[in-house]
Amino acid sequence: MKPFLILQLRPEVEAADEEFTAFLRRGRLDRGQVHRIRLDQEPLPVDLSLDDYAGVIVGGGPGCVSDPPEARNPTEARIEAAILSLMPEITARDFPFMGCCYGIGILGHHLGAPVTKALYGEPVSPTTATRTPQGAADPLLADLPDRFDILVGHKEALDDLPEGCVHLLEGPRCPFQMIRHGQNVYATQFHPEADGQSFALRIRIYRDKGYFPPDQAEALTAACRDVMTEASGRILANFTARYGA
Template sequence: MTKPFLILQLRPETEASDDEFAAILRKGGLTADQAHRVRLDCEALPDDLNLSDYAGVIVGGGPGCVSDAPEDKSPVEARIEAACLSLMPEITARDIPFMGCCYGIGILAHHLGAEVSKDRYGEPVGATTCRVVGDDPLLDGLPEVFDAFVGHKEAVQHLPEGTVHLLESGPCPFQMIRYGQNVYATQFHPEADADGFETRIRIYKDRGYFPPETADDLIAMCRAADVTVPERILRNFVARYG
């Protein structure tokens, strides 16, 4: 690997952010020196940022919603969203390798002019069954059906113009899309395992994703789920572009 990956993180809770970063490294097969981490909740994008210096860009998840009204977004959430969106014109125009995880699909779809809202397709915290509906190198060798961890209030409402539909689930049709040849986004969390979701359930139990008193049941459900395939998508992304 001659260039590092730029990893943009959106979670304002240090424990959640650190756990996610470690998971992206571990599941992607990266070492810390193969990644440039930027926590957008507490630091700005570098003034001299040059996307050509990176093998690709990976955007993590977060508690914010692209579809929230501006007055409902905290200053931190608004700043994070603006930073991510500021990169999308160059990423899509130059077809720079990009993997947007959960929040990232909203950012990509919003940039492309598609509707992102809470009207339909939200999924409760837990495992959902995904189905392959398109061909792509990142899906080579994967089963046609597999489970992935999700938990989202908003979703893409229609396929953005110019994108390829790659994965669907029953509750949410747009689980993975591709724009151009190298710009990807998933609604599910490709880096997540049961341990990681337990951490997030505990941290976000009061953020409206589920009734707080059900947290222990959700943790037990996640631990009983067989979620091992999605990380292969992240690893394939790193292998292809690193």
């Protein structure tokens, strides 16, 4: 089987390592089945070919595609440019792609949809995802319940559904929790790889990054700690099973 390409955007070593481990666990993959690139540490290979991979998985990070260029540090700008450089081929070929949190902003931005901080940002918290009729028919969601718990935390979000996309999951505060472009290009606003332990670590690392008032860190950790996210994690397992076969 071809490996999955895992692209990570987090410059914090502890957060990146935990996220990578979570992708392996929830995706039911071992290290020999993936090629990991931390884009804060290395560029995309100049000879990278999508033909060498079963699919692409993109993790989250502190950057926002809606930030103006002058507000970004050089690392964030380079990471975003690297991811965006792959999107024309991914969408043109309908190549298997799973973008998690930051990845939905990347996909939406590439497709020309508005991605802003104006409407649907969500604080670090548990919430509920509900399958749309199209979601109930999607192969990655077919074995999931109609409603299940997810973990979120994002400053920006899609203001509208991008052209050519199908709306798969909706939430009470942020409507576009999962979308699909074509048949094989997916993105989630929530973190399908994460559980309460993941969020406890991220809350500690990102407490001063503007996602929440720092004095709420302990309460947020308690609110996320025992959330049952097994259903959301099956989305990653279904993705890797479908495209890694």
